[in-house]
Amino acid sequence: MNIEEDNLVHGYIIFQFMYDKEMWIRLRLDIGWRDLCYGFFGSFAPGKRETVQEKLEDLWSEGQNDALACLSVRSGFDLLLQALALPERSEVLFSAITIRDMPRIAKAHNLVAVPVDVCGSDYHIDIDSLQQAVTSKSRILVIAHLFGARPDMQEVLNFAHEHNLFVVEDCAEAWCEPDWRGNEQADASLFSFGTIKTATALGGALCRIKDLTILTRMRDIQSQEPVYPARKLALDCFKVAFLKIISMRILFGAIVKIGKRFRKNVNDILGGMTRGFSDDSLLPQLRQQPTTGTLRLLKRRLETYDSQRIARRIKHAQLIVAKLGLENLQPELLNNQHSFWLFPYITDRPEALINFLRKHSFDTTQRGRLEIVSPPPDHPELNSPTATELLKQTVFLPCYTEIPGAAINRMCALILDFTTDSS
Structure with missing residues (x-):
């Protein structure tokens, strides 16, 4: 196949991806x-x-x-x-x-x-x-x-x-x-x-x-620390605007499918765009004062934030708990102070469930940037076995404000089908 034909094929694949299944992303950026x-x-x-x-x-x-x-x-x-x-x-x-x-x-x-x-x-x-x-x-x-x-x-x-x-x-x-x-x-x-x-x-x-x-x-x-450059905040605004656009269901589904084509998952593609600091020279990056624009924007967010967004998120989480019968399996989710930034669902087949839900247009993931803290070399017995097992078994389900109740119901029905087939 020559270069022109190869480009045509890739263009056709992208076209198909763009108009295939829409995808419910795992987490929406909470800014208008x-x-x-x-x-x-x-x-x-x-x-x-x-x-x-x-x-x-x-x-x-x-x-x-x-x-x-x-x-x-x-x-x-x-x-x-x-x-x-x-x-x-x-x-x-x-x-x-x-x-x-x-x-x-x-x-x-x-x-x-x-x-x-x-x-x-x-x-x-x-x-x-x-x-x-x-x-x-x-x-x-x-x-x-x-x-x-x-x-x-x-x-x-x-x-x-x-x-x-x-x-x-x-x-x-x-x-x-x-x-x-x-x-x-x-x-x-x-x-x-x-x-x-x-x-x-x-x-x-x-x-x-x-x-x-x-x-x-x-x-x-x-x-005594330097001030974070104002231009970086402006660039962050552009970056987040781009992320908001591609988080639209049809576009996000396209990105997931294109990633599969090139053997990349969505974490590889988008992870770096939401990471606050790189791994190199951590302390110098941290030792900066917030810029004036960041302080202004944060004050505005605190003064104008719609608390009903969190109320709807909690309502979605409560629906998941009820539909999946988690009252006894994960009773801590019933705590009325839980605001469900993410919904942690515990399963003994996390990878299989993630793949199953993604095939049905629900993007889910595990652990993200979380890690188990390593014990000191002289105290290997402090190895946190329960935390290790919990993190290994936890899958994060979407329950943010914008996802409708009908989609929550469909996702829960899929999980119940998966659980029944697995038993």
């Missing part, structure tokens, strides 16, 4: 066109960055003066570790499942990352594992609230306070309402508004820090 335009033009608008940041932090703290706006949750965590200035080889206990950058940041500060096993479909801290993991060198406990879950933390908090652990809530996936700023008993609560998060501002994070002395240190350190 008006907000994108505001972010783009706001990235170039004049204004004193410090004044904009002060207004945002006043809005978030509700007069309590305990808030700090950062470039990202990872940036906030890095600032916190710098402010705490812990002795080398101090231990930071992590929920066993988290994004890998969090323990990497701890290790970059010459601290030891120690996993604490989790359990249940809300991935809550296992208190027995916490008791096993804590030592005289343990200084911090980082609790990740995953997929929109907000488990009861009281027992864990009581234990942490008894052992003088500084408690950090990683609420990057759990924000669901403007007036929720984390558990008041936690020492720090970190919220992300990155590209794929609820109420995204294409970046930015808000931290609640209980101790004013630590907060002041964090402010002083951040004030």
Whole structure:
């Protein structure tokens, strides 16, 4: 076949893909066109960055003066570790499942990352594992609230306070309402508004820090950092606009099929476009102040966000629970504080289910950027077996605002058919 014929064949294949099955994408970017335009033009608008940041932090703290706006949750965590200035080889206990950058940041500060096993479909801290993991060198406990879950933390908090652990809530996936700023008993609560998060501002994070002395240190350190370039926010607006366009069902289905043609999955194709930081030179990337445009956009998102979007997301999740009969199998999903940033469905045949649903136009996936925190070399017994098995068995189902109830019903019927055929 000559070049012209080969191009014609590829063009025909693409044409067919474009008009084949439409695909329900796993997650929609939670931002509208008006907000994108505001972010783009706001990235170039004049204004004193410090004044904009002060207004945002006043809005978030509700007069309590305990808030700090950062470039990202990872940036906030890095600032916190710098402010705490812990002795080398101090231990930071992590929920066993988290994004890998969090323990990497701890290790970059010459601290030891120690996993604490989790359990249940809300991935809550296992208190027995916490008791096993804590030592005289343990200084911090980082609790990740995953997929929109907000488990009861009281027992864990009581234990942490008894052992003088500084408690950090990683609420990057759990924000669901403007007036929720984390558990008041936690020492720090970190919220992300990155590209794929609820109420995204294409970046930015808000931290609640209980101790004013630590907060002041964090402010002083951040004030010495360079400011994230305004042009990058403008480029991010274009990138997200492109992602919104291709997330349309028919276009996303085409991308999935084209990827298959070239032996690439959708994670390979789109993963890098929503990744906040590259793997190289992590700390220099984190150590930047948020740009004025990001702060403006984040303030706008907090002031104007439609909370009914989350209510509809929860309603869809409740429909999935009812249709699949998960009340007894995954009872943690009934927690009325769960906001379902993603819907975690546990199955003993995850890969087969993902392939089955994709054949029927539902894009699903596993784990994403989440990883199991590795135990320290001298404590291999802290290997988090429950977390490992949970993550291996979890498939994320679409339940976002835009997907209609009829599509949810069809997806659940497919899952029930798959389960029946597999038994």
